[in-house]
Amino acid sequence: MKxxxxxxxxxxxxxxxxxxxxxxxxxxxxxxxxxxxxYTAGFYRKGYYFESGTLTFETSASVFKAMKDIGVFEKIDFVKSRVRFVSEDFDGTPESYNDDKKMIYAAFPSDKERLDAAFSDLDQICALMGDMDEPMPFLYSGLAMLKSMLPYIPSAPKHMKLSKHL
Structure with a gap:
């Protein structure tokens, strides 16, 4: 023991x-x-509460794995966070990234080409993050880590090129 x-x-x-x-x-x-x-906790300033970072973990396979590893996952109730976006052009509570895209495209149909370009970049960034339904490879060790990294190897050169442009 240390x-x-x-x-x-x-x-x-x-x-x-x-x-x-x-x-x-x-x-x-x-x-x-x-x-x-x-960053999972907020703070108070002048009587107001501010969220300072991560707001939701309800779909994070990596956080779930870590919590299972330390034996607390079954003791925590996760509540799905809902965010409502309101502007002059839209009012919605998207459930996913694709729902976000649909809402924005519907609000700005005349900007389709520019939105296509912007979402093309965002789609590539999301692809860099890998399968979000699986824990990140570095949360494993040994053979399990190697196995979880295999899907990233074929696309590594493409991701490195993209990351240089971001």
């Missing part, structure tokens, strides 16, 4: 400390803020 210090109680610090504690290490977390959570 004594381990974790600096920061964001989601990474909390998951790392739980994994180390499960392996029998004595873990101490140091956090500068008054509450844990990092």
């Amino acid at each position: 004594n381990v210090i974790i600096i920061g109680s964001g989601i990474g610090g909390l998951i790392a400390s739980n994994l180390l504690a499960k392996k029998g290490h004595k873990v101490t977390i140091f956090e500068a803020y008054s509450m844990p959570g990092g």
